[in-house]
Amino acid sequence: MNKTNVEISNLPKYCNEALILAVLARGDRHGYQLAIEIEEMSDGLFKFNHGTLYPILHKLEKENLIKGLWEKSDTQRKRKYYSITRKGKNYFYQQKAELEHFLSTFIGIIGEKKK
Amino acid sequence: MSRFSPLLQRMNERITLPQPEKSRVLQEMAGDLDELYELYLSRGYDELEAQRLAEEKVEAGDETITLLIQLNDTFIRKLLRRLSELTQKRMETISWVTLLVLLCMAFTMKIMNSELISDSIFVWILSFLAISLFGVSVSKYYSLYIKKDHEIERLHSGLSLIFFLGALSLLTGLNGFFYELHKAFINTAKETDKMQIYISIAIQRSLALIAVGFVIAVCAALVWFIFTLKTLSIEQYEKSILYRD
Numbered sequence: 106m107n108k109t110n111v112e113i114s115n116l117p118k119y120c121n122e123a124l125i126l127a128v129l130a131r132g133d134r135h136g137y138q139l140a141i142e143i144e145e146m147s148d149g150l151f152k153f154n155h156g157t158l159y160p161i162l163h164k165l166e167k168e169n170l171i172k173g174l175w176e177k178s179d180t181q182r183k184r185k186y187y188s189i190t191r192k193g194k195n196y197f198y199q200q201k202a203e204l205e206h207f208l209s210t211f212i213g214i215i216g217e218k219k220k
Numbered sequence: 221m222s223r224f225s226p227l228l229q230r231m232n233e234r235i236t237l238p239q240p241e242k243s244r245v246l247q248e249m250a251g252d253l254d255e256l257y258e259l260y261l262s263r264g265y266d267e268l269e270a271q272r273l274a275e276e277k278v279e280a281g282d283e284t285i286t287l288l289i290q291l292n293d294t295f296i297r298k299l300l301r302r303l304s305e306l307t308q309k310r311m312e313t314i315s316w317v318t319l320l321v322l323l324c325m326a327f328t329m330k331i332m333n334s335e336l337i338s339d340s341i342f343v344w345i346l347s348f349l350a351i352s353l354f355g356v357s358v359s360k361y362y363s364l365y366i367k368k369d370h371e372i373e374r375l376h377s378g379l380s381l382i383f384f385l386g387a388l389s390l391l392t393g394l395n396g397f398f399y400e401l402h403k404a405f406i407n408t409a410k411e412t413d414k415m416q417i418y419i420s421i422a423i424q425r426s427l428a429l430i431a432v433g434f435v436i437a438v439c440a441a442l443v444w445f446i447f448t449l450k451t452l453s454i455e456q457y458e459k460s461i462l463y464r465d
Binding site: 135136137138140154155156160163164167182183184 | 247255284285288
């Protein structure tokens with residue numbers, strides 16, 4: 106893992122992307138489902154209020170990490186749902202490994218300080 | 221009208237993206253609003269609270285809107301945005317003026333070399349109308365199809381002018397037709413022996429005037445029709461998204 110994206114400056118953005126990709130790796134979701142699911146899984150720690158979810162989703166879509174598809178709901182309104190791409194899955198596994206490495210190092214240092 | 225129409229209307233005004241990108245973003249938000257609302261209702265919230273919670277999730281702040289615009293904007297607009305507003309306006313003005321000057325020069329040269337050259341003032345009026353029509357049409361085309369500056373209140377601007385210029389061209393051609401004939405008959409009365417020459421020249425000029433006027437009017441009508449259809453489709457699209465129950 107020579108080049109890492111996990112840096113303090115872009116950690117929140119990177120974590121948000123990882124959260125979304127992690128949920129999508131389990132199956133296709135609508136935007137709102139992603140927001141609610143992440144919020145509930147984290148007991149309200151990670152919230153996507155005020156439309157913050159959309160730029161992340163659109164960025165991931167532009168980078169071909171996820172794919173947005175349209176379907177018609179029962180009310181005939183068009184609904185967009187997202188699915189993770191092969192590229193997205195590979196990216197997510199790399200992210201996961203990087204975050205694990207980063208967090209274990211981080212916790213290690215905090216642990217050292219406690220001593 | 222949907223309960224979320226005011227919010228979507230606000231977002232519509234703030235998201236300065238061309239169609240159809242803007243509609244896609246709004247459509248996605250509208251769908252999520254409905255689903256969230258239903259979800260909160262199913263969880264026992266009353267209608268007002270469910271609406272408030274759904275809106276809280278979806279209504280984007282300034283920073284989010286800026287990010288959305290940057291992500292969804294077209295390549296040309298991204299490029300243009302990189303230049304300052306002033307530079308952009310200056311560049312546009314210079315480009316348009318250069319284009320119009322070149323067109324005027326080309327058109328004038330064509331007129332000077334053609335059969336239409338005459339001392340009739342109507343030729344020059346028609347030329348002016350044709351160039352104006354071309355300029356307005358290109359400008360409108362640019363805003364509708366390339367720059368996609370779809371502000372609802374400005375959508376119809378220029379359409380009436382196109383229609384007016386077309387009608388004026390037809391009337392100018394007709395007027396020129398009668399004027400040239402009238403002038404020929406006055407000359408014929410003075411020199412009866414050259415009657416045939418005067419009449420044939422007058423008919424040639426008059427018919428050319430009316431033909432050119434008619435062609436300009438037909439072009440104007442076509443352009444007006446196409447642009448009107450485009451503006452109507454944009455309006456319909458906006459309405460279908462914002463006011464769907």
